[in-house]
Amino acid sequence: MLVGVLTGGRSMGRDPLAELAELTRSAGAEVVARVVQHRRAYNPTSCIGKGKLEEVRQRADVSDANVIIFDNDLTPTQIREIEKATDLKVLDRSELILDIFASRARTHEARLQVELAQLEYTAPRLRGMWTHLERIAGAGGATGAGAVGGIGTRGPGERQIEIDRRIVGRRLALLKRRIADIDRRRVREVRSRKEHFTVSLVGYTNAGKSTLMNALTDAGVLAEDRLFATLDTLTRRWELGEGKHVLLSDTVGFIRDLPHHLVASFRATLEEAIHADLLLHVADATNPEAIGQINAACGVLDELGASAKPTLLLLNKADALEDEVLLAILRRNHPEALLISARKGQGLADLRDAVQRQMQGEQQRMTLSLPARDGKALNFLERFADILERRFEEGRAIVEVMIAPRMLDHLHGIARDVRHAD
Ligand SMILES: Nc1nc2c(ncn2[C@@H]2O[C@H](COP(=O)(O)OP(=O)(O)OP(=O)(O)O)[C@@H](O)[C@H]2O)c(=O)[nH]1
Ligand SMILES: [Mg+2]
Numbered sequence: 001m002l003v004g005v006l007t008g009g010r011s012m013g014r015d016p017l018a019e020l021a022e023l024t025r026s027a028g029a030e031v032v033a034r035v036v037q038h039r040r041a042y043n044p045t046s047c048i049g050k051g052k053l054e055e056v057r058q059r060a061d062v063s064d065a066n067v068i069i070f071d072n073d074l075t076p077t078q079i080r081e082i083e084k085a086t087d088l089k090v091l092d093r094s095e096l097i098l099d100i101f102a103s104r105a106r107t108h109e110a111r112l113q114v115e116l117a118q119l120e121y122t123a124p125r126l127r128g129m130w131t132h133l134e135r136i137a138g139a140g141g142a143t144g145a146g147a148v149g150g151i152g153t154r155g156p157g158e159r160q161i162e163i164d165r166r167i168v169g170r171r172l173a174l175l176k177r178r179i180a181d182i183d184r185r186r187v188r189e190v191r192s193r194k195e196h197f198t199v200s201l202v203g204y205t206n207a208g209k210s211t212l213m214n215a216l217t218d219a220g221v222l223a224e225d226r227l228f229a230t231l232d233t234l235t236r237r238w239e240l241g242e243g244k245h246v247l248l249s250d251t252v253g254f255i256r257d258l259p260h261h262l263v264a265s266f267r268a269t270l271e272e273a274i275h276a277d278l279l280l281h282v283a284d285a286t287n288p289e290a291i292g293q294i295n296a297a298c299g300v301l302d303e304l305g306a307s308a309k310p311t312l313l314l315l316n317k318a319d320a321l322e323d324e325v326l327l328a329i330l331r332r333n334h335p336e337a338l339l340i341s342a343r344k345g346q347g348l349a350d351l352r353d354a355v356q357r358q359m360q361g362e363q364q365r366m367t368l369s370l371p372a373r374d375g376k377a378l379n380f381l382e383r384f385a386d387i388l389e390r391r392f393e394e395g396r397a398i399v400e401v402m403i404a405p406r407m408l409d410h411l412h413g414i415a416r417d418v419r420h421a422d
Contacts, residue, residue, distance in 0.1 A: 001033040001065035001088075003056060005048055005072060007041055014288055019256075020071045020093065022206075026227040027100045033063040046081040047074055057086045069096055073257075094121060094259040100228050101262065109182050110231045113265040116175040120261040123168055179268060186271040195384060195410045197246045197359050199238070200276035202301065204293035205229075205253030207282040208316040212342035213250035221250055228253060233272045240352055243383070246359065249273065256296035263303055274306045278358050280351075285315035285330060285339070286322065294334075312354055313337035319344045360386075363402040367421040368411075372397045377415035384410075 002024065004017045021031050037052045046053050047070060060068060067089045068082065074092040082090045091099070098118050105111045190198075201209040210223035210230050217236040222229055231252050238248040249272040263270075273279065279301070283294050294313070301307045313334050319341040321327055331337065338354060340347035363386065370377050372395050381387060385403035392398070398421055403411075412418055 001035070001056070001060045001063065001068050002031055003048065003068060003070050004034070004036045005042060005070075006036060006038045017071060019289070020069065020096075022227055023093070023096050023100065024069060027096060027103065029067070032065050033059050035059060042072070043078075044075075045077060046085070047072070047078045053082065053085050056082075060086055060088055067091060069093075093257070097228075097255065097259055098262065101231065104228055104231050107232050109268065112175055112178055112182070113269065114262075116172070116179060117259065117261040117265040119168060119172055119175070120265075121259060123172070179265065183268045183271070186268045190271050190275045193235075193247055195380075195407065197278070197404075198235075198249065198272070198276045199246045199278045199280060199355060200249045200251065200273040201280050201282055202251065202273050202297065203253065203282035204284065204297050205255050207253065207284040207293070208342045209250050209253065209282045212280075212282060212314070212316065212340075213248065215342050215345055215348060217248055219250065227255070231269075233269050235272060240356055244356065244359070246278075246355060249276065254297045254300040256292065256299075258300055263300065267304070270304055274304055276309065278355065279306065279309050279311040280355075281311050281313045282316050282342075283313060283330075284317055285327060286317045286320045288323070288326065290315075290326060290330060291333070294330075310358060312351075312358070314351065315339045316342055318346050359404075360402065362404045362406075364405065365400070365402050366408075367398060367400045369396050369398050369419045369421040370415055371395065371417055374415055374417070377411060377418065380407075380411060380414060 002017050002020050004020065006016060016036055017034050021034075024031050035048075035052070035056055037048050039049065043049055048056065056068065059065075065088065068086060068091070070090070070092045072092065073094050074082075074090070079090050079092070098114065098121060101110075101114045102118060105114045201213060203209055205227045206225065206229075208223070210221045213219050213221055213234070213236070214223060216238050219234060219236045221234055230250060233249055233251040235247050235249045237245050239245050251273055252266060252269055267274075281294070281297060281301075283290055283297070287293060298307065301309075301311075313336065315327070315330055315334075315337050318339045331339075338347055338350055340351060342348075365388070368381075372392050374397075378397060378399075381399060381401060381403070384407045385401045387399055387401050389400040390397060
């Protein structure tokens, strides 16, 4: 059973619980009932009002629901109150997202990241429970587990609290260490691709990133109509023609109000996107919430420190567009955006041109002189720069090239004797 509380000015489009229903379906559950309440503010003790809580209890009973999912995040007190009143398990939106991530995590890295996010999210709740237990245990006069109380206040419950707290603390520290290792390895890996132009697919979950990845490369990644189908990062060569290529990465999707811990935990996975030369922001132009989703994705990029990257917006699913008005608004807000269909291959030639222009945009014209025998360096120029003219003089190759500053740095790294001849 889904419950949504619409507070103050928060309007959530036509169907306020559409996304929560999608998340629920993606988690493998079936929605049997929905309740929406308009309130000025959340009720601090039970989120919804007292009368509404009774209605929720009755509706849940009639529809045979076995879990209640709230569209907003709940405090430990609110969860306790609602569970007490309804006798059902209560989840909030963040927990539901974390649950989907946990069930989807396949790689070792993703599993560690999800566990960290889950522990970080639940630890304060456990703490809430602990203080509750502490109050019971400490009724004899002590005020906390660590306080020096009178005889008899250090009951078994209290000892358990300390043990649990230490176990969670140790596990958190271990996970953080392991993830830090992965982070460092990722950074090295990403840096080692410096001589390639890297492009990352980013955007709201279910926008069609993986479908586009498959259309552009032969990655064969899983693409399906579920939220968070992709949880890790995959990188493949994308041949642009004329011997040019870029490295294209597909990664985990974004969602509005992404649990903060999840963003932090998935930094390693998102490393590729953070360091890409170009971001392709994929948006589902058929979704009534497209505008909000584009803004939410921009918000996450901002949080990751990647909002200043060169970005190209792709309005995807052009083959299934129905809402002319929405499209007109999207085009007016983002005149530079490309309209594509990853499924039908529509607009992909334009996309390729745009990426090529972006690649060339950073190139500068210059004349270089290097030893004619340095096959490695000449080969590098053939692959990663545009050679306009080439001649040989006294054992040296004089080449006029269009080359990106990054590539020039790399050339200096692999060739011993490169001189600027202009
Ligand atoms: N009609 C239509 N459907 C599309 C298009 N591109 C993707 N889809 C569908 O949209 C759904 C989601 O596609 P994915 O490629 O898995 O989306 P994603 O952005 O990778 O999603 P996550 O990995 O979950 O973040 C799938 O059912 C796709 O078949 C398109 O151009 N047109
Ligand atoms: Mg995907």
